[in-house]
Amino acid sequence: MKRYHLELERTKRVHQLHLHLAHASDAAFDCVCEFQVGRFRKRKAFGCGRSRCLLCHFEKIFSIPSIRDRVRIQRFIDSREDDWAGE
Numbered sequence: 001m002k003r004y005h006l007e008l009e010r011t012k013r014v015h016q017l018h019l020h021l022a023h024a025s026d027a028a029f030d031c032v033c034e035f036q037v038g039r040f041r042k043r044k045a046f047g048c049g050r051s052r053c054l055l056c057h058f059e060k061i062f063s064i065p066s067i068r069d070r071v072r073i074q075r076f077i078d079s080r081e082d083d084w085a086g087e
Contacts, residue, residue: 011037 015037023031047056054061065073 019034023034051057052061058064059066
């Protein structure tokens with residue numbers, strides 16, 4: 001239950017985004033996802049689910065580092081420069 005409560009705001013945001021983009025018309029709609037808020041809890045609303053998809057995961061395929069990886073690389077470079085400057 002802890003994870004559910006931690007991700008509740010994100011779940012609501014993703015569900016509202018899906019309803020807004022997929023059902024953008026003003027007419028009333030009848031869709032299975034209308035009342036299933038937790039449907040997109042652990043995945044992207046418009047993701048295909050394939051780990052090797054070029055549209056969804058282009059950064060993995062083309063080895064584009066994530067923000068976390070860039071921070072780690074920069075910290076490593078800074079620590080090396082500090083070591084060289086201290087001698």
